[in-house]
Amino acid sequence: xxxxxxxxxxxxxxxxxxxxxxxxxxxxxxxxxxxxxxxxxxxxxxxxxxxxxxxxxxxxxxxxxxxxxxxxxxxxxxxxxxxxxxxxxxxxxxxxxxxxxxxxxxxxxxxxxxxxxxxxxxxxxxxxxxxxxxxxxxxxxxxxxxxxxxxxxxxxxxxxxxxxxxxxxxxxxxxxxxxxxxxxxxxxxxxxxxxxxxxxxxxxxxxxxxxxxxxxxxxxxxxxxxxxxxxxxxxxxxxxxxxxxxxxxxxxxxxxxxxxxxxxxxxxxxxxxxxxxxxxxxxxxxxxxxxxxxxxxxxxxxxxxxxxxxxxxxxxxxxxxxxxx
Amino acid sequence: xxxxxxxxxxxxxxxxxxxxxxxxxxxxxxxxxxxxxxxxxxxxxxxxxxxxxxxxxxxxxxxxxxxxxxxxxxxxxxxxxxxxxxxxxxxxxxxxxxxxxxxxxxxxxxxxxxxxxxxxxxxxxxxxxxxxxxxxxxxxxxxxxxxxxxxxxxxxxxxxxxxxxxxxxxxxxxxxxxxxxxxxxxxxxxxxxxxxxxxxxxxxxxxxxxxxxxxxxxxxxxxxxxxxxxxxxxxxxxxxxxxxxxxxxxxxxxxx
Numbered sequence: 001x002x003x004x005x006x007x008x009x010x011x012x013x014x015x016x017x018x019x020x021x022x023x024x025x026x027x028x029x030x031x032x033x034x035x036x037x038x039x040x041x042x043x044x045x046x047x048x049x050x051x052x053x054x055x056x057x058x059x060x061x062x063x064x065x066x067x068x069x070x071x072x073x074x075x076x077x078x079x080x081x082x083x084x085x086x087x088x089x090x091x092x093x094x095x096x097x098x099x100x101x102x103x104x105x106x107x108x109x110x111x112x113x114x115x116x117x118x119x120x121x122x123x124x125x126x127x128x129x130x131x132x133x134x135x136x137x138x139x140x141x142x143x144x145x146x147x148x149x150x151x152x153x154x155x156x157x158x159x160x161x162x163x164x165x166x167x168x169x170x171x172x173x174x175x176x177x178x179x180x181x182x183x184x185x186x187x188x189x190x191x192x193x194x195x196x197x198x199x200x201x202x203x204x205x206x207x208x209x210x211x212x213x214x215x216x217x218x219x220x221x222x223x224x225x226x227x228x229x230x231x232x233x234x235x236x237x238x239x240x241x242x243x244x245x246x247x248x249x250x251x252x253x254x255x256x257x258x259x260x261x262x263x264x265x266x267x268x269x270x271x272x273x274x275x276x277x278x279x280x281x282x283x284x285x286x287x288x289x290x291x292x293x294x295x296x297x298x299x300x301x302x303x304x305x306x307x308x309x310x311x312x313x314x315x316x317x318x319x320x321x322x323x324x325x
Numbered sequence: 326x327x328x329x330x331x332x333x334x335x336x337x338x339x340x341x342x343x344x345x346x347x348x349x350x351x352x353x354x355x356x357x358x359x360x361x362x363x364x365x366x367x368x369x370x371x372x373x374x375x376x377x378x379x380x381x382x383x384x385x386x387x388x389x390x391x392x393x394x395x396x397x398x399x400x401x402x403x404x405x406x407x408x409x410x411x412x413x414x415x416x417x418x419x420x421x422x423x424x425x426x427x428x429x430x431x432x433x434x435x436x437x438x439x440x441x442x443x444x445x446x447x448x449x450x451x452x453x454x455x456x457x458x459x460x461x462x463x464x465x466x467x468x469x470x471x472x473x474x475x476x477x478x479x480x481x482x483x484x485x486x487x488x489x490x491x492x493x494x495x496x497x498x499x500x501x502x503x504x505x506x507x508x509x510x511x512x513x514x515x516x517x518x519x520x521x522x523x524x525x526x527x528x529x530x531x532x533x534x535x536x537x538x539x540x541x542x543x544x545x546x547x548x549x550x551x552x553x554x555x556x557x558x559x560x561x562x563x564x565x566x567x568x569x570x571x572x573x574x575x576x577x578x579x580x581x
Contacts, residue, residue: 076415208426210415211472218376219429220402265416265456 003262007276011058014283018054019046022290023297048181056180056188057286057300058279060245061255063192063237065278066271068252070199073206073267074230075135081253082238085138085231086145090121091242093153096169100156108187110172114243115191121145122235129227133213138231175246175301177286188244195236196275202230203268210267248301250308251278251285257315281308327390328353329480329511330375330405335384337367337374337535344370346535347384352513354479357506359526359543360515363556366532368515369410372484375513376407388480399430406476410484410515412469417456420444420468424453427475436475443471447501463494470498474505481505483514487521499525519547519556524568531555543569 020031026042034042067082075084082088094117095110103109128141153173160166205226208216216223241248258281259273282300285307289298328351337345345367352358360368373379375386377393386393388404396404406427414423424440431439444450447467457465470486483502487495495518503525506512516522522529523543531538531546533555539546544562552558552573560573 204429208429210418211423211426211469212409212411212413212415214373214378214409214411215407215426217378218402218405218407219426220399221429222398260416264422265418266422267416 003259003273004276007259007273007280011276011280011283014280014287015054015058018057018283018287019050021287022050052180052182052185053177053286054283055185056177056244057282059185059188059192060177060241060248061251061282061285062275062279063188063195063241064248064252064282065255066196066199066275067234067237067241068254068278069256069267069270069274070202070206070230070234071252072256073209073270074129074202074227074234075139076209076212077135077139078257079253080139081249082234082241083146083247083249083252085121085125085142085234086147086149087118087121087125087235087238088242088247089146089149089153091115091118091239092173092247093117093149093156094120095172095242095246096153096156099169099172100160100165102165111187111243115239117149118235118239118242121149122232122239125235126228126231129231130224133217133223135213171299172246173301174299175248175304176289176297176299177245178297180244184244188240191236191240191243195233195240198229198233198236199271202226202233203271206230206271207266207268246299246301248282248304250304250312251281254308254312254315255281257312328387329389330482330513331385331387331390332371332375333385333387335371335374335386336382337370337379338382339370344535345374345381348532348535348537349384350530350537350540352480352511354509354511355506356528357503357512357514357526358540359522359529360513360532361517361519361522361529361547362532362538364517365534367535368532369484370535371532372407372482372513372515375482376405377401402430402476402478404478405480405482406473406478408469408473408481408483408486410488412462412465414457414465414469417458419454420449420457420460420464420471421453423457423468424471424475427472428477439475439477440471443474444468446474447471448497463490466490466494466498470501474501478510480511480513483512485515485517488517495521519552520562520569520571523547523562523571547571 024045030042033040034046064082071080071082071084072078091114095114098109098113129138205221205223208219208221255278256270256274258277260270263269285303286300289300289303292298331351333349334347335345336347362368370379374381421437421440424444425436428436428439441453444453447470449464449467457468473481487498502512528540529543529546530540531551538555547562549561552560557576558573559576562569563572
């Protein structure tokens, strides 16, 4: 409980920082006028542009952190992350396809395509999860599915007639929460809330899976149902994240590792702190993307990979030392 | 009174090959039964078939007199606890939390109490807060057995619970399982250590190439003929103060 309070405070601090700082510098009097006068330009910058963007980053980070923790628990594998079952790849592929076909400009089409792609891949994996107990089987199918999704995306790049379209797809795939408004957040919550609920329902099964598939199977828990719920929940969360912000790596992989030691490695108790840790990571990553001076704003997916990879290596180093001891 | 577990003419096929062939076995409460046989005889498959983890092609499996297929998951779990041979644990959870998974149907604080009592029974009570991946193989095996004991199921099934452990740990683990049988549980264990199985079990079931060769008291089940024909050993079980001891040597290949 103390961990959840601490992480919530850190998230609040990260959100406050993210709203307070950005490309446009504001004076103290402008901050004061933003609070005093809701219609002022400063208020528009803080609450109309930065706040929804910061919340979008937090929401996507939370969804990816939670999905990563669920995947690691389900597959009993510390290297698992939301993309391991091919969900991100198909989500990205579907979004790239609608951009390439020229219908991406219509409202919400890219977002719906991304969500649809994720749910399609998630449905295939969920069917397999109901049929097969072994995590290795799911991983192998997931790798195949991800490779196919990646290959189709590469094919879209390959056949795309226009460099502008290519650049649009590329920019979208690299991830960003720029220009997100409050209605985008509301739309993302629609799949994220049931996704999170499914993950919470599967939590007890993830804990039992610590002892292996067979022990879990005779524990009295409805493991086939829980596995399907875990996959469906992770697919909803990942799909909604890709729809909102493009493909963003490392958060889903790293967030559970950052908190696991604090919850005594319990896969069920890792879920909520992973969501909060993911939210903090991505909020800060988006802040970094905005404040680092560069001609073109850094893409969120690039920042998370640049900062996430060394951070993750550090976590892996510490974990490896504790395993060896 | 119905048997805690009964297999009637069970046949299991995998990839077109018969792993178990018309196997029958019954075990009642208060009894510890050892399932022995060479590698590949079908011991683990029999245990898995008894729990519904391995589908059987023909025959019937009953738990507490009821057909296995008619029982819900929670009903099965309440009637049978299982300790698989695989001792891999995915996460470094504390021993207390691992053992408490056996009592997951209880309220959390009560499950922890049961877990701690079982850990103390296996003489690892002082390690309750330590992560299982930070433990030695022997300590981890005791924690996993504590998880089985915490199920408090009337039928306890353990696949090779003592394999790979030092002699003291082997004796402790089998003593505790024996104790559960004395207290009324039906205990079914597999073992490659024939002398240990003979010392602790009331009866031994000898599996050979998927067929049940004999189910009898240890001295009869491991007669010199069975030792020779099933295990390829020239020798016999010799009574001793501590229990039966196996005195045997490998049979020359030509005489098998």
